[in-house]
Amino acid sequence: xxxxxxxxxxxxxxxxxxxxxxxxxxxxxxxxxxxxxxxxxxxxxxxxxxxxxxxxxxxxxxxxxxxxxxxxxxxxxxxxxxxxxxxxxxxxxxxxxxxxxxxxxxxxxxxxxxxxxxxxxxxxxxxxxxxxxxxxxxxxxxxxxxxxxxxxxxxxxxxxxxxxxxxxxxxxxxxxxxxxxxxxxxxxxxxxxxxxxxxxxxxxxxxxxxxxxxxxxxxxxxxxxxxxxxxxxxxxxxxxxxxxxxxxxxxxxxxxxxxxxxxxxxxxxxxxxxxxxxxxxxxxxxx
Amino acid sequence: xxxxxxxxxxxxxxxxxxxxxxxxxxxxxxxxxxxxxxxxxxxxxxxxxxxxxxxxxxxxxxxxxxxxxxxxxxxxxxxxxxxxxxxxxxxxxxxxxxxxxxxxxxxxxxxxxxxxxxxxxxxxxxxxxxxxxxxxxxxxxxxxxxxxxxxxxxxxxxxxxxxxxxxxxxxxxxxxxxxxxxxxxxxxxxxxxxxxxxxxxxxxxxxxxxxxxxxxxxxxxxxxxxxxxxxxxxxxxxxxxxxxxxxxxxxxxxxxxxxxxxxxxxx
Amino acid sequence: xxxxxxxxxxxxxxxxxxxxxxxxxxxxxxxxxxxxxxxxxxxxxxxxxxxxxxxxxxxxxxxxxxxxxxxxxxxxxxxxxxxxxxxxxxxxxxxxxxxxxxxxxxxxxxxxxxxxxxxxxxxxxxxxxxxxxxxxxxxxxxxxxxxxxxxxxxxxxxxxxxxxxxxxxxxxxxxxxxxxxxxxxxxxxxxxxxxxxxxxxxxxxxxxxxxxxxxxxxxxxxxxxxxxxxxxxxxxxxxxxxxxx
Numbered sequence: 001x002x003x004x005x006x007x008x009x010x011x012x013x014x015x016x017x018x019x020x021x022x023x024x025x026x027x028x029x030x031x032x033x034x035x036x037x038x039x040x041x042x043x044x045x046x047x048x049x050x051x052x053x054x055x056x057x058x059x060x061x062x063x064x065x066x067x068x069x070x071x072x073x074x075x076x077x078x079x080x081x082x083x084x085x086x087x088x089x090x091x092x093x094x095x096x097x098x099x100x101x102x103x104x105x106x107x108x109x110x111x112x113x114x115x116x117x118x119x120x121x122x123x124x125x126x127x128x129x130x131x132x133x134x135x136x137x138x139x140x141x142x143x144x145x146x147x148x149x150x151x152x153x154x155x156x157x158x159x160x161x162x163x164x165x166x167x168x169x170x171x172x173x174x175x176x177x178x179x180x181x182x183x184x185x186x187x188x189x190x191x192x193x194x195x196x197x198x199x200x201x202x203x204x205x206x207x208x209x210x211x212x213x214x215x216x217x218x219x220x221x222x223x224x225x226x227x228x229x230x231x232x233x234x235x236x237x238x239x240x241x242x243x244x245x246x247x248x249x250x251x252x253x254x255x256x257x258x259x260x261x262x263x264x265x266x267x268x269x270x271x272x273x274x275x276x277x278x279x280x281x282x283x284x285x286x287x
Numbered sequence: 288x289x290x291x292x293x294x295x296x297x298x299x300x301x302x303x304x305x306x307x308x309x310x311x312x313x314x315x316x317x318x319x320x321x322x323x324x325x326x327x328x329x330x331x332x333x334x335x336x337x338x339x340x341x342x343x344x345x346x347x348x349x350x351x352x353x354x355x356x357x358x359x360x361x362x363x364x365x366x367x368x369x370x371x372x373x374x375x376x377x378x379x380x381x382x383x384x385x386x387x388x389x390x391x392x393x394x395x396x397x398x399x400x401x402x403x404x405x406x407x408x409x410x411x412x413x414x415x416x417x418x419x420x421x422x423x424x425x426x427x428x429x430x431x432x433x434x435x436x437x438x439x440x441x442x443x444x445x446x447x448x449x450x451x452x453x454x455x456x457x458x459x460x461x462x463x464x465x466x467x468x469x470x471x472x473x474x475x476x477x478x479x480x481x482x483x484x485x486x487x488x489x490x491x492x493x494x495x496x497x498x499x500x501x502x503x504x505x506x507x508x509x510x511x512x513x514x515x516x517x518x519x520x521x522x523x524x525x526x527x528x529x530x531x532x533x534x535x536x537x538x539x540x541x542x543x544x545x546x547x548x549x550x551x552x553x554x
Numbered sequence: 555x556x557x558x559x560x561x562x563x564x565x566x567x568x569x570x571x572x573x574x575x576x577x578x579x580x581x582x583x584x585x586x587x588x589x590x591x592x593x594x595x596x597x598x599x600x601x602x603x604x605x606x607x608x609x610x611x612x613x614x615x616x617x618x619x620x621x622x623x624x625x626x627x628x629x630x631x632x633x634x635x636x637x638x639x640x641x642x643x644x645x646x647x648x649x650x651x652x653x654x655x656x657x658x659x660x661x662x663x664x665x666x667x668x669x670x671x672x673x674x675x676x677x678x679x680x681x682x683x684x685x686x687x688x689x690x691x692x693x694x695x696x697x698x699x700x701x702x703x704x705x706x707x708x709x710x711x712x713x714x715x716x717x718x719x720x721x722x723x724x725x726x727x728x729x730x731x732x733x734x735x736x737x738x739x740x741x742x743x744x745x746x747x748x749x750x751x752x753x754x755x756x757x758x759x760x761x762x763x764x765x766x767x768x769x770x771x772x773x774x775x776x777x778x779x780x781x782x783x784x785x786x787x788x789x790x791x792x793x794x795x796x797x798x799x
Contacts (some may be wrong), residue, residue, distance in 0.1 A: 024598030078529035080484035082491065083504065086511075087521040090629075094636055116515065116655045117763045118636040122579070125637065130580050133621055155477075162473070200435075204474075208481070211374040217626065225376070230588070230595055233711045236738040238590055240597045245715060251380055255373050262372035308699060312651075387719050411721060495716065496689070496706045499698050505689075508628060512690040515631040515655045 008240050020241045029227035033257070036213045036223050039141065043148045043209070050153020055160035069157070076154035085218045089147050093126065100124040144219040152209055159201030164190065166197040196276045203269040210261055228254055290317035301325040301500050309499055309509065316519070319510050323524050326503035329413075331531065333421055333486040333502075338479055341425035348430035349467075353437050363430070370427025375420075375485055379493035382420045386410035413494035421489075425482045432478060436471035437463065469546040476539040480532055487528075503527060580619045581767065582639035583609050587624040588710075590734060591791045592645035592663075592756070595624075604791035605643040608662060609758075611783070615774040628690065631656060634759060640767060641760050645728070647692060647753035657762045659772050661755025662784065664797050668693050668752050671732050672717060672724035674744040679723075681747035686713040686722035692753045693726040717743065726750075730792055 004011055005019035020026070057069025076084070097120045098112060105121035112120055122128070127135045167190055175185040216223040232247030296306040298321055310318050351363035370378070393406040409415045440463055448458045490501040491508075499509075503524050510520035585593045587601050596602035601622045613620035623639045634642050634656060647665070648658045672680040682702050687694040689706040697704040705722050707713045714735055716722040724746055725732070736743050758775075760768045778784040779799040788797040 024600065025595060026599075028599040074533075075529060077480065078532035079525040080487045080504075080528055082484075082487055083507070083521055083525055083528065086508075086629075087517040090517060090632060090636055093638070097637070114763045116635050117761045119761075119763050120637070129582055129640070133623075136582075136623070201474075207371065214374055214376055220625065222624075225374075229709075229711075233588075233709075234714070234735070234738070236590065236734040238594075238734060242738065245711060247380070247711070248384060251377055255377055255381070258374060258377070259369065259372040262368070311695070387715075387721065391720070492708050495686070495712070495721070498703055499706070501706075508690065511632075512628065513651065515635070515652075517629065517632050 016241075023241065025227070025231060028222070029224070029231055032222060032224045032227050035221065036216065039145060039148075039216065039221065040209060040213070043145050043152070044206075046145060046149035047152045047156050047205075047209075050149050051156025051160050054153060054157025055164060058157070058161050059164065073154045073157045073161075076151055077158065081151050081212060082215060082218070084151055085147060085215050088150070089143050089219055092146070093143060094118055097124050097126050100126060140220045144216055144221050147219060148209070148212070152205060152212075155205050155208075156202065159205065160194070160198050162201070163194045163198035167193045196273075199269065199273055199276060203265070203273075206265060206269075207262060210265070211258065224254060224257070290315070290321075293317050293321050297321045298325055299328075301328050301502070301506070303498060303500055311513070314510060314514055319507075319520055319523055322506040322510075323503050323520065323527060326501055326506040327527050327531070329489070329502035330483065330486040330528075332414075333418060333489065334479075334483040336418055337421035337425050338482060341422050341429060341482075344422070344426040345429035345433055346464075348426060349433035349437055352430060352434045367427050367431050367434075370424055371431060375424055376488060376492050378424060379417070379420050379488065382423075383411065383416060383493055386416050411494075412497070413489055417489040417494045420493075421482065421485065424485070425478065428478050428481075429475060432471045432474045433467055435474075436467040439470055440466045465546070472539070472543045472546055476536065476543070479535055479539060483531065483535060484528065580621055581613065581641065583613075583620050583622050584625050584630060584634060584639035584642045584644065585609075585622060586627050586630065586644040588627070589645045589731060591730065593643070604663075604787065605645065607791070608778075608784070608787055609641075609643050611778065611787070612758075612771055612774040615777060616770040618770065631759070635761060637761070640764065641758050641771070643758050645731075645756055646759055648755060648757045649692065649753055652759070655762075656759045657764070657768055658757035658759055659768055659775055661757045662775050662778075663756035663788065664799075665751065665753065665755045666728050666730050667749035668696070668726055669729040669732055669745050669749050670724045670726050670747045671714075671736055671743050672746040673720075674741055676723065676744075676746055678747045681724055681726075683723035684721075686716045686725040688713055688727065691727070693728075696750065696752050697726055714743075733793070 002015075002019060002022070004015055005022075008016060008019055011019065054069050054073050057065050058073065060066045060069065097118075101108065101112065101120035101124035104123045108121050110119065112118065127139050171189055171193060172185055175189045180188065213223050214225040217226045228250040229247065232245070232250035234245045235242045293315070294317075297310075297318070299305050300309070300322060302325075309322070348363045348367060351359040352367060354360050354363075389407050389410060391406070391408045393404050393408075395402055395404050410419070444462055444466065445458060448462045453461065486502065487504045490496045490505040496505055501509075507520040507524040511517045514520075585601060585605060587593055587595045589603075591603055593601060593603040593605045601624060606622065609620065609622070625633050625639070627644070630642055630644060630646075631652065633639065642656075645663075646652070648661060652658070670681045670685070682700075684705055685697045685700075685702040686705050686707060687697050688710050689708055694704060694706050705716065707716060710727065710731065713722070713725045713727065717725050729749060732745070736745060758771055760771070775784070778787075782799075784799050785797050788795055
């Protein structure tokens, strides 16, 4: 990065550090913080979507939809996320490719499973093997987002389901007494009033989500933990900047980062909670 | 090898009883079910011991956090914040590094009828070291849940108790504590599930496995590695976890009913 | 249902993006990026190492357009067979079990013995005490079958740390990977006991259904063996080792 970095063996002290901390690998490390935060931010709407869908499905009057909602929330909550990520993304990827294969290569006669191999026609590959690396990375990123959303959506569904049930019945009955249709009651009273009950659970979920980011590596996204481990591991003379086992230092840095993120999040949720509680019939709202 | 023989040979393999060598070729579904199930012994052990010991520490921390005395309040608050603010795998790493640095020593402790040697080297083994980590972790999370519940206890209940002449002690054990449990129980159930799932991390990224004795995920990834097929062992271990999670939900649900038995049902 | 709409939306995007222009076929080369000197991430954050340089040369000779992909070691074979990349060059020894699932080219690195490393001054008994190995490696199963007590760590780094802090008496791993570490330890670590021969040479893994690609690389490897450039490359990355191809 700096001019004096051309031969790191000759420099030491501040110069060595300034060169070491600005290597391309460290840049990837810094960039991975952006990636992780971006992915977390991107996942939230999907989690809420899956959460709402799951919660509404569990309240559905049509039994099969209700079963679907119950099975989704209890199955996914029953499996540790780490195990879920070890096989579900590959399965999703193969599923998408099978559908594309059926549509695009209907004249293909060979079987998709040849022994151990999973073979689809070149046009069905997702993404195409000719597409540039960024397409592959974006696709992997999308897959990771969906996988995260499925897992955490199940927990969100549980929280939202509970919150929908916690809204005092009298409020809904008042709506009905004013002549509102069920749809109006849901959208104007039930949904807005639900948030104050769902927020503590959802904020807790967000805290858990932040700390699940190391699992991203299992999904092929090179996250902060991957780079910290990669950078902290001892480097022999083969590398430009040889050093011993520095994982402790890097992990301490991650610890500070996570604590900071938690602290910011707590402040943020406290403010929202304060605003939502205004005028509510709860302990915090009454004070 | 019949499935029964597999069972007798491997059902307790994860704790060092049975066949010395793991199956190497021709893996049957039975092999996978038995060995992964054997590994579940570890997951259940970690979860049960960490949760039951963590419960008491959590109550103490929650009381400390809501205490007026800064000597009790500040350390509890910092502890809860650090535990809740950092990923479990970093806690595993840091605690393992710390335990490794402790000099290896041993003390003989005479219990009257039997003399045992307590050794610091146990700390670097999963059965103790990982257990301590999980114990601290669940205590931190649970303390926060209990603290929130303590804050939500209706003031009137406590004032009424004092008014009829209960002592501080009596108020705590007869009013605050049961109400706290009742309010905290649904969230505590979630925490128990999360902790149970977190036991899968023990051998995956932190503590070493001795003599190929590991938890369910250790054996599942062993099979995934040998058969190169993730679609058999991982669904099996998922099935095990789902069943045990259902047991947790049932057990905690039963306690919840008992805690709320004096309250009229909603419907 | 919003859910079905969403799924339909995802499916639609998945089905319509990057419509088929399968003309220029890029070969995606899978590697681990954590096994110096075979493959590693260098200080610029790029994949580097013996296999990367060799792979690029092979692609040039076979007139293929290649790109590198890193993947976790544990799932490197499942991702190959499900088609996420087309080859594996990750210091992977050719073994009978792996050969049942995927195909290998002929070896491009001779069978490397595995060695024990212990603290300097330890005797040969270090190899029969507590021996550290990386989880799910051929060394781990070798130690498990021997009289020694195996202790498995998630990463190579952890196994070395275990020897340094006395948790394990010695570590068993590939000689080439250990040599770098012993050299860099400043005399703290040393090789101990006899080497053991486990596993075959290192080859490139391809899908069994991908015979055409395997043929191209096979020819390129044979050509590099014949004109001595493979020997030169090995000597460059492995301290002047003479592979004798």
